[in-house]
Structures are given as C-alpha cells and as structure tokens.
Amino acid sequence: MIQAILLSILVVAICTAIHYGTLKTVSDAIARGGNTKRGRHLALTVGAVTTAHVIEALVYTAIFLWAARGLGIGELNVPGPETKDVGIMDYFYFSLVNFTTLGRGDLNPDGHLRFITGIEAFHGFLMITASGSFMLQVMGGKVPLTESG
Template sequence: MEIVIATIGAFAIMAVSVLIHYQSMLAARSILDGSGLPRRAGVLVGMASVTAAQMLSVALYAFAFYAMDSWLGMGSLAGETQGSPLDHFYFSMMSYTTLGVGDIYPLGAMRIVSGIEALNGFALIGWTASFAYTLMRQGWSD
C-alpha cells in the first residue's frame, strides 16, 4: 500500500511541477514581449525563470522525501548522509537531474518517488532546453 500512496503522491508532485514550469515560461515570455529588453538580456531573464521553477520542483520533491522519512515512515535515505534536511534536498537534486551519484540512496517507497522525479526532471530539463533555444534563436537577430 505504501508504494501505491507514494506513486500517487509522486504523480501529484509531477503535475504541480509541470504547472510551475509552464507558468514560469509563460511569465518570462509575457515579461519579455512587452519589456523592450534586448533579446540577449531576455535570454537571462528566461533562463532565470525556468531555473527558479526547476529549483522549486526540486524543493517540492525534497519536502516529500523529508516527510516520507521523518513523519510517514515510508522509507529513508541511506549512504553518506549527514542527518540534516539538506540530505533530502541534495538527493532530490541528484534524482531530478538524473545524475545518480550514488553516495545517498533511497530505501522503501522513496525509491518509487525518486524514479518518478528523475522522469519528471528529464522531461522538464528537455523542455527548458527547447525554451532556451527559442529565446536564443530570436536573440541572434538583435
């Protein structure tokens, strides 16, 4: 039952993450369209926007890992942990970016959430690359 709950929770976080990312791109685009900023500066604004969205997504997953570990008893982190919430954030960052360093690894239902986070991160990083390409392509003509 823990795996089902973890899977549903991870898909809920994924949905929120995608919406945050989408909204950040819409906001960046609307700011840039009426701002009069040179496109080169616009690339920086756009990238800052989507990077902030990605960091927020990482933080949401980190909070879920912390809750699963500390409050819900649905898994834990093992390996070279330091016993602080920073472990959960670091592990979330490694999962989201699909780096998978391996110095910290999940146990229990957290394994499912980390896998779904990796799929989510991979998709959103690709989406960010497409958005960045669009911003830069428009910037070359300025």
C-alpha cells in the same frame, strides 16, 4: 505503494504547474519587451528557469521528507558500514542530484522512496528538456508559448 504513487502524482502536478507558470510568465515578459533585447531575454530565461528547477527540487525534497519521516514508507541512507544521520540538506542535495539525473549514488533511497526517486528523475529530465527547448527558441528570437511564437 499506493501512497508513493499518490505522492508522485501530486508532486508531478505541482512541479509541472510551477514550470509552466514560470515559462509562460517569461514568455509574456519577452512578448512585452520587443525583439531588440535578446540578451536580456536570454538572461531572464536562464534566471527564471534555474529558479524554477531549484524550487521544483525543493518541492520534491518536501515530498521525500514527508514520505520518509511522516508516512514512514522509506528513508534515505548513506551507503557503507557506518550509520550517519541524514538531514534536510542531504534530502535537498539528493533531490537536486536526482532531478538533474546525475545520480551520484552517495545517498540511497529505500522502501517506496525508490519509486518517487524514479519519478523525480524522469520528471526532471522532462522539465529540463522543456526548458532547453524554450531557451533555444528564445535564443532564436522567438517568443515561445504565444500565438506568434
């Protein structure tokens, strides 16, 4: 269990840094662009936030793979009587579904992977909420993460 906790701390730190870096970069670009380009600012924000979320899900995918295949502390399974090999794309799909808190249930973690799964859903919810708040500020003509924002 200690491995799952340490991996969770690591992945939360990495993804939070990625997210903050992305939002800060977008904020700085908006500040340089002036207030007359709201449509461009929103497009930049949507593109950057979407890219950041996909990258964050990829980081979680790498952690899931390392935990399952490297450390052997759990695995990802297809429910039902049939056994099916779960590949890297399945791990990525699982991570995206979990990060967005959709939780379809067509792939199930077991072992200590369940703990990391819970952390990803909670962390994904926080990151998506932060992104939404940031985007609303941009839509309102503000420059988030700045002193004038």
